[in-house]
Amino acid sequence: MSKHSESLKRTVVDRYLSGEESYASAGAADGVDAATVRKWVASYQAHGVAGLARKLSHYD
Template sequence: MSKYSLSFKLQVVKHYLSGLEGYKATAKRFGIDHSAVRKWSAVWKLHGEAGLTTRRFTYSPVFKESVILYMREHRLSVREVCATFSIPAFSTVCEWERL
């Protein structure tokens, strides 16, 4: 189960995207880490509401390699590639890259 509900995540994203406050101010207002605001906003922009739902996956070695290659080819950050492929934790991709 996710730590935060979908409705809470949507509320945070909508507040941030309204342009009234930045990542840090939005995070402070909702009592969460600013990296969550950044991640949820990026995922929402790419995938909409479906990107904010929590899923558990087992990733194949082929998929892991393709993500790393895509990241390098397109010169994306780990956070950007996580948003693109709907990978919940950027540390997952960091670990794949390290290995």
């Protein structure tokens, strides 16, 4: 299971994209570090909401 839910990721990304918060401050309230927020924002900008969804892959 993913450590962070899709809704949490979306909330943090929206906080950053509002332009009022930095990567660090957008994630600080939820215990997410700035590097992770930066990665989520880049994924969201490249792929939209689908970029924040869990990747389902299984290996034999």
